[in-house]
Amino acid sequence: MPQFHVEEMAGETVIARHVTRAADALSAVRAVTGGQISARTDHQRWFRVVDERSASVHEFGVEEPPLRTDFAK
Numbered sequence: 001m002p003q004f005h006v007e008e009m010a011g012e013t014v015i016a017r018h019v020t021r022a023a024d025a026l027s028a029v030r031a032v033t034g035g036q037i038s039a040r041t042d043h044q045r046w047f048r049v050v051d052e053r054s055a056s057v058h059e060f061g062v063e064e065p066p067l068r069t070d071f072a073k
Helices: 025-033
Strands: 003-010 013-021 037-039 045-051 056-062
Touching: 003 025, 013 025, 025 037, 025 045, 025 056
Parallel strands: none
Antiparallel strands: 003 013, 003 045, 037 056, 045 056
């Protein structure tokens, strides 16, 4: 299996780096996050996956549940 470099991003800042082996870029990011993944649109937390074998870069967003706000006071 090919090796992928997965960078966890907060905005445009790298907050963590991972190296994993997987069949493809989507499988690589799933191995790191274990969560719901989507194509990156306007996510604050996202993942950049570099596939050196095909010289390509992929971007994925993380689907996170909305923060609950308690308005009862």
